[in-house]
Amino acid sequence: MSSTTSLPSERMAIAGVISPGSLNVGANNSNWIDLALYTQLLGVIATGVLGTGATVDAKWQLADDAAGANTVDSTQNTLTQILKASGDNKQALMNFDIGRSKPFTKRFARLVLTVGGAASAASATILGVPRHQPATDFDLASVVQIV
Numbered sequence: 001m002s003s004t005t006s007l008p009s010e011r012m013a014i015a016g017v018i019s020p021g022s023l024n025v026g027a028n029n030s031n032w033i034d035l036a037l038y039t040q041l042l043g044v045i046a047t048g049v050l051g052t053g054a055t056v057d058a059k060w061q062l063a064d065d066a067a068g069a070n071t072v073d074s075t076q077n078t079l080t081q082i083l084k085a086s087g088d089n090k091q092a093l094m095n096f097d098i099g100r101s102k103p104f105t106k107r108f109a110r111l112v113l114t115v116g117g118a119a120s121a122a123s124a125t126i127l128g129v130p131r132h133q134p135a136t137d138f139d140l141a142s143v144v145q146i147v
Contacts, residue, residue, distance in 0.1 A: 011135050013130055013139045013140075016140070021121065023121070035108060040095070044091065044125045044127065047121065048121025051117060051120045054083075056120065059077075062106035063109075068108075111124050111126055
């Protein structure tokens, strides 16, 4: 077993978020994340109680800039649809490895949660492994404490 002298918060930053709450039917997007700052991203998706007949899908999107110019869906990972019948209070992880996005022509990425059927409680936190340490230098401004 290897020994690490840094804390997890010094190795991973909160790079993006879809805030927790009742998400409306349709696409719910994280902020655009500058891929020049990270080597890998991890989307941590959490559902609460889903609405009657609801579904939740997730995918990564790529764009040329932070305004979302020339947005395309990433072919790297797509979440298997979460259904109301078995999807209340579940979690899912979606990896995004910048090195596997070849040819690398887009600089920004975001996570999209699409809710179908009925508004549903869900959220996503995107952790990023930054190219430089400490990771706390790259946390979103909405991060209020690191203890």
